[in-house]
Amino acid sequence: MATHVYVPSDAEYEEVRGQRLLGFLFFLISDCVIFGDFIFSYLYLRNASPVWPPPGIERPYLYLAAVNSIVLFGSGATMHYAMEGMRHARLRQFVWFTVATIVLGSMFLGGQAYEYTHLHDTWSGSTFGASFFTLTGLHGFHVFIGVIFLITVLIQTLRGTYTQQRHFGLTAATLYWHFVDVIWVALFFLFYIY
Amino acid sequence: MRQERSGPLLDAGFWRAVIVMGIISAVLMYVVVVFPITRFLPEASSVSVPIDKLFRFCWFFGVPILVYVNGMMIYFAIRYRHRPDDPMDAVGSQIHDNRALEAAWTIGPAVLMVALAVFSYFIIPMYYPTGQAAASAVTMEAIGHKWYFEFRYPGLKQSVMNVMHLPVGVPVTLDITSAEATDDVLTGAVLHSFWVPEFRLKQDMIPGMVVPIHFTPTEVGTYRIICSEFCGQGHSHMWGSVVVDSKPDFDRWYAAQQHAAAAPAAAINLAGGDAAAGQTLFNAKCTVCHNAAPFAQRKVGPGLAGLFNDPAHPNLVNGQKATPQNVAGILQHGAHGTMGVMPDMQANGLTPSDIANLVAFLKTLH
Amino acid sequence: MDHNATSATNTGSAVTGGHIHPPPDTFIKKYVFSLDHKVIAVQYFITGGLFFILAGLLAELMRAQLSGPNNHVLSVATYNQAYSVHGSAMVWLVIIPLLTGGFGNLVMPLQIGARDVAFPWLNMISFWLFPPAGILLFASFLYGAPEAGWTEYPPITLQMPFGTSMWCLAIFLIGISATITGLNFLVTIVKMRAPGMTYTRMPLFVWATATTAFLSMIATANLSAALAGLFIARTFHVPFYDVAKGGAPVLWQHVFWFYSHPAVYIMILPAFGLVSEIIPTFVRRPIFGYKMIAYSSAAIGLLSFMVWAHHMFTSGLEHWEQFLFMILTMTIAVPTGIKVFSWVATLWGGKIRLDSPLLFVLGFLSTFTFGGFTGILLASVPVDIHEHASYFVVAHLHYVLFGGSVFGIFAGMYYWWPKMTGRLLDERLAKWHFWLMFISFNATFLPMHWIGLLGMPRRVATYDPVYASTNLFVSISAFVLGASMLLFLYNALRSARKGEVAGPNPWGARTLEWMIPSPAPYYNFKDIPIVLSGPYDYGKPLPYANISQELATVPMH
Numbered sequence A: 001m002a003t004h005v006y007v008p009s010d011a012e013y014e015e016v017r018g019q020r021l022l023g024f025l026f027f028l029i030s031d032c033v034i035f036g037d038f039i040f041s042y043l044y045l046r047n048a049s050p051v052w053p054p055p056g057i058e059r060p061y062l063y064l065a066a067v068n069s070i071v072l073f074g075s076g077a078t079m080h081y082a083m084e085g086m087r088h089a090r091l092r093q094f095v096w097f098t099v100a101t102i103v104l105g106s107m108f109l110g111g112q113a114y115e116y117t118h119l120h121d122t123w124s125g126s127t128f129g130a131s132f133f134t135l136t137g138l139h140g141f142h143v144f145i146g147v148i149f150l151i152t153v154l155i156q157t158l159r160g161t162y163t164q165q166r167h168f169g170l171t172a173a174t175l176y177w178h179f180v181d182v183i184w185v186a187l188f189f190l191f192y193i194y
Numbered sequence B: 001m002r003q004e005r006s007g008p009l010l011d012a013g014f015w016r017a018v019i020v021m022g023i024i025s026a027v028l029m030y031v032v033v034v035f036p037i038t039r040f041l042p043e044a045s046s047v048s049v050p051i052d053k054l055f056r057f058c059w060f061f062g063v064p065i066l067v068y069v070n071g072m073m074i075y076f077a078i079r080y081r082h083r084p085d086d087p088m089d090a091v092g093s094q095i096h097d098n099r100a101l102e103a104a105w106t107i108g109p110a111v112l113m114v115a116l117a118v119f120s121y122f123i124i125p126m127y128y129p130t131g132q133a134a135a136s137a138v139t140m141e142a143i144g145h146k147w148y149f150e151f152r153y154p155g156l157k158q159s160v161m162n163v164m165h166l167p168v169g170v171p172v173t174l175d176i177t178s179a180e181a182t183d184d185v186l187t188g189a190v191l192h193s194f195w196v197p198e199f200r201l202k203q204d205m206i207p208g209m210v211v212p213i214h215f216t217p218t219e220v221g222t223y224r225i226i227c228s229e230f231c232g233q234g235h236s237h238m239w240g241s242v243v244v245d246s247k248p249d250f251d252r253w254y255a256a257q258q259h260a261a262a263a264p265a266a267a268i269n270l271a272g273g274d275a276a277a278g279q280t281l282f283n284a285k286c287t288v289c290h291n292a293a294p295f296a297q298r299k300v301g302p303g304l305a306g307l308f309n310d311p312a313h314p315n316l317v318n319g320q321k322a323t324p325q326n327v328a329g330i331l332q333h334g335a336h337g338t339m340g341v342m343p344d345m346q347a348n349g350l351t352p353s354d355i356a357n358l359v360a361f362l363k364t365l366h
Numbered sequence C: 001m002d003h004n005a006t007s008a009t010n011t012g013s014a015v016t017g018g019h020i021h022p023p024p025d026t027f028i029k030k031y032v033f034s035l036d037h038k039v040i041a042v043q044y045f046i047t048g049g050l051f052f053i054l055a056g057l058l059a060e061l062m063r064a065q066l067s068g069p070n071n072h073v074l075s076v077a078t079y080n081q082a083y084s085v086h087g088s089a090m091v092w093l094v095i096i097p098l099l100t101g102g103f104g105n106l107v108m109p110l111q112i113g114a115r116d117v118a119f120p121w122l123n124m125i126s127f128w129l130f131p132p133a134g135i136l137l138f139a140s141f142l143y144g145a146p147e148a149g150w151t152e153y154p155p156i157t158l159q160m161p162f163g164t165s166m167w168c169l170a171i172f173l174i175g176i177s178a179t180i181t182g183l184n185f186l187v188t189i190v191k192m193r194a195p196g197m198t199y200t201r202m203p204l205f206v207w208a209t210a211t212t213a214f215l216s217m218i219a220t221a222n223l224s225a226a227l228a229g230l231f232i233a234r235t236f237h238v239p240f241y242d243v244a245k246g247g248a249p250v251l252w253q254h255v256f257w258f259y260s261h262p263a264v265y266i267m268i269l270p271a272f273g274l275v276s277e278i279i280p281t282f283v284r285r286p287i288f289g290y291k292m293i294a295y296s297s298a299a300i301g302l303l304s305f306m307v308w309a310h311h312m313f314t315s316g317l318e319h320w321e322q323f324l325f326m327i328l329t330m331t332i333a334v335p336t337g338i339k340v341f342s343w344v345a346t347l348w349g350g351k352i353r354l355d356s357p358l359l360f361v362l363g364f365l366s367t368f369t370f371g372g373f374t375g376i377l378l379a380s381v382p383v384d385i386h387e388h389a390s391y392f393v394v395a396h397l398h399y400v401l402f403g404g405s406v407f408g409i410f411a412g413m414y415y416w417w418p419k420m421t422g423r424l425l426d427e428r429l430a431k432w433h434f435w436l437m438f439i440s441f442n443a444t445f446l447p448m449h450w451i452g453l454l455g456m457p458r459r460v461a462t463y464d465p466v467y468a469s470t471n472l473f474v475s476i477s478a479f480v481l482g483a484s485m486l487l488f489l490y491n492a493l494r495s496a497r498k499g500e501v502a503g504p505n506p507w508g509a510r511t512l513e514w515m516i517p518s519p520a521p522y523y524n525f526k527d528i529p530i531v532l533s534g535p536y537d538y539g540k541p542l543p544y545a546n547i548s549q550e551l552a553t554v555p556m557h
């Protein structure tokens, strides 16, 4: 590290980390609200319609989504092991599990792209389509950001930015990834089952 | 600190202030009770009376609250002001709180609010057709359009525009909604609201939703219907009226309506149209939708300048030749085409001589 | 007394205080892309002030149009655009940025004894989202500005020209900005209080800011989502609100008010907070019922999420929904009443100095209480059925927003001006400003209740001639009200040139921001202070340790 850069002491780092962690949690909460808004809209429109999905609209294919869900939850598991690696300073474990997570995340996006192109309903076609494409699209966008996020922290790690003690960026990426997983549970239930 | 509490703070001056404010409150509360609301806004439906009672009740407890908050504030500000002979660093009483006082001003308003909620609770069902109230003699529809009200009576083939008639003393249920939705951005349905201040009733007219309200008109008279939800250019002018007739008057009106539906509308005599009067009418009723400019300068409907001799548009929107008589026909019957709906003479509130005047005015536009 | 000083490390800390960043050296870093919360506050004040003048001038145009029936000062469309942009700008470009961005930034970090907010960089971003949003909103006049009011109820908003999309975008940016600010402030308040400043020793303005920050974080995130929904509905015909495809116009009203009701408390809680600061300072005694005032802020914050549908009593709700939202709405009168009564009780037995900040606060108490009371009239469903969408609502909202928030803003301005600039404002001008504004405010908005009850709907460019004389009176008063603002403008400019130098603590207040020089130095505190008890014990020694160096002239390092 260049000498003119201020290096915080451990106590200072802990303090700043606490602030950032809280800030990041707050960010996730407000992100949750954004999903909540559209989920509310979905439930409201569903409630306003005598039959659901609206007449002439088919639900998207459950099994494709189920496979996709497994892929996404799998990525949650690999993410967990990647973090374990960092916590115990096992760099190789971290790198490979992170790569696995990125691959699984991308597979999920691919699955979603396939699904989008094979649906008859459209964004502007019905209230079901409106909610479906808005919510899953928003979620897919989150996954996409998550993948970018992971690639970034991976590169950062390889360049030695993070250490066993100081790796807030990684913590944030992990939290974010798990958050996106949990949102998917709700969406899966709403659109494919309920 | 305890001894200070009942000390100088509760002195004679304080009690005097309390009493003065009490007297002011009492006077104002009396005014609230006797205030002649109906002198300013008649109570013309069965629900306006209880709603006004509730309104009075709010002011009845609100007035003392307002008097004491403002009064105490002013009294303290004067009584405890920093005087020139006080030391610079003089400080006030050291009391931090007082359980009893705080409990009182928490519980007091809570009790009032519960009372208000309970009274309101009993009034809400009065204007919605729940249970026995649904036993209305008449169930009819009120539909909001851009920018007029349409009323459908059971047993009348045609709709009645803007001016609705009701018999006094007969319970009515109004099914309130807005015009059917279309995709067109210019003619698409919008929100309106049906408000009759003298009835103390208001209901939004919502596309895709029918909301019934229930009431009994109790006084003969003509009252305003006001659109109170923003609905575009014509919102400022979207007024109708409700005429509450005695039963025989209503029956007569109703019979005339049934008769009118059967007879073909008479053609309008255009002779003697007054262009100046037409211009006033045009500005009041037509400019929301029409520019006094060439056809292409469209607002909702086409521009109307050069209507009778526009080589690009020899025919009117309904396909007929642009003659004065055919234009009068459009004003009389309305038109429904690609641009949207041109309301008919009922909806625009026009008499035959109004139409003659308007046509005379339109002829002057080039 | 000081037994808490040592156990305080978990409620706040001096650790980050150990290191002071070097001061910015270039003009750009100092005044444009500044990271300093005090500079950012001033940026908010100036930008918000400019928008206040613009939005106010729109209001004056509206009043000119309404001074008589069938006037043609503005066309109908322009009138509609004027009140839509007026309302939107006043809410999102004036009140919210001034109260949170301005006073929150200026005062909160100082009051908790911090050197800055938790994320100065985010703070800068928040600010820089604000001017573009404002420009977008006003530029929408070029592309057919929104006409459906600040509430933009569809379906009509789906039929409007591009300006409405610009409105969506502008408010979306403001929404993001406010969400970020909320998050930032909340972390700051939770994590960065000076040692010893427990939650019950926090100044009440900090309590108010914390609640506001929480509301901004949750409610405003929802606003961004709602606006994105409206935007895609307009642009890509996504049928959320399109009846022809099964959509529901009322859905928008739900998601909009789920934000916008909490938003009205975002607009009033900071004003409550600064009232709670100003009253004890000028009354020279401890604030009455500190804890109840603090907790009632939190109560109002929570309740505000549960009352949104009181704006929709005529939108065809189920009866039980109407009743539920009515009773929840009325509940808010209780915590608000606690505050009002506690403030009045604080005046009791004080040594009151009627300086301009306190005058504005007393004006606030009077007008806000009235506005709150008319709020109760609106909360009762049967009464609201008559009053909804009439000028009665317009009167209510100006009594709470102008009589509450704007009076609060001016009170705070007069109070913290010396801390911000180092100079005093002229008292005589300030008093003239107050009386002129107070009287013309009431003359403008009080008659609106009356004509509203008699049947004048809102959002109309013309009206039944029976309301002509009242409206003319209202318009004239509105012009006077506008002119009264010039007194403040003049006073502010005058103080910059020949204002008296204020010194660190011109009002003899006791919160931490007054313990340091005016204007506050960029590092705020040389040493992070230690807090020994609450801030309002007038007549007792100051409850701070470690502050003796703050006013010393020796430079640091």
Ligand code: HEA
Binding pocket: C052, C053, C054, C055, C056, C057, C059, C060, C062, C063, C066, C083, C084, C086, C087, C088, C090, C091, C094, C095, C148, C149, C150, C151, C394, C397, C398, C401, C402, C405, C406, C444, C458, C459, C460, C461, C478, C479, C481, C482, C483, C485, C486, C489
């Ligand atoms: C904080 C918020 C705020 C504030 C301060 C104001 C201030 C004012 N408002 Fe506004 N108003 C709203 C928020 C606010 N308003 C909202 C939310 C709506 C609803 C919109 C909707 O329906 O969607 C509304 C609607 C509204 C209407 C109803 C429109 C309608 O329904 O048709 C009217 C009508 O009179 C009005 C008038 C005024 C006036 C005269 C002022 C004055 O007090 C303004 C005075 C201030 C100034 C003039 C600025 C300072 C100017 C200078 C320093 C320069 C000097 C100027 C002159 C000499 C002229 N407002």
Ligand code: HEA
Binding pocket: B065, B069, B108, B109, B110, B112, B113, C151, C264, C265, C267, C268, C310, C311, C312, C329, C330, C332, C333, C334, C336, C337, C338, C340, C341, C368, C369, C370, C371, C372, C373, C374, C375, C376, C378, C379, C380, C384, C387, C388, C389, C393, C396, C397, C400, C401, C404, C405
């Ligand atoms: C700063 C902003 C602000 C604040 C603080 C409030 C506060 C309140 N508002 Fe207001 N309101 C608005 C801004 C605000 N409002 C705006 C902008 C609109 C219009 C939106 C639009 O359509 O454009 C609106 C509209 C509005 C409506 C919808 C009207 C309609 O469109 O039909 C209702 C209905 O319930 C309402 C109620 C209330 C209530 C109950 C309070 C309460 O919080 C008030 C509580 C305070 C008090 C009651 C006074 C102090 C208390 C005491 C002294 C104790 C004793 C009192 C009693 C026992 C009564 N408001």
Ligand code: CUA
Binding pocket: B144, B145, B147, B191, B192, B193, B227, B228, B229, B230, B231, B232, B234, B235, B236, B238
């Ligand atoms: Cu119809 Cu307003």
Ligand SMILES: [Cu+2]
Binding pocket: C260, C261, C264, C307, C308, C310, C311
């Ligand atoms: Cu509200």
